Amino acid sequence: MKExxxxxxxxxxxxxxxxxxxxxxxxxxxxxxxxxxxxxxxxVEHIQMLIKGGKRPDRVIETPVFEYA
Structure with a gap:
């Protein structure tokens, strides 16, 4: 198969x-x-700088978390 x-x-x-x-x-x-x-x-470097660099996010979302068990 050709990718x-x-x-x-x-x-x-x-x-x-x-x-x-x-x-x-x-x-x-x-x-x-x-x-x-x-x-x-x-x-990848740019993403790391965004997250580790302390820049304020453009927006914040609430994320539900479930345990599989």
């Missing part, structure tokens, strides 16, 4: 130091077959 990557903007989520972060409109290469997202080193 085809296309440029898109995606929503990137991560948990860092017990907090959940959402970064919108992140440039990525996305595999059309699997949906796997690939990010350039510059993009």
């Amino acid at each position: 085809t990557l296309v440029d898109k903007t995606v929503t990137y989520t991560l948990e860092y130091e017990g907090k959940f972060y959402v970064v919108e409109h992140v440039p990525a290469r996305v595999c059309q077959e699997t949906g796997e997202e690939f990010f350039s080193p510059d993009t």
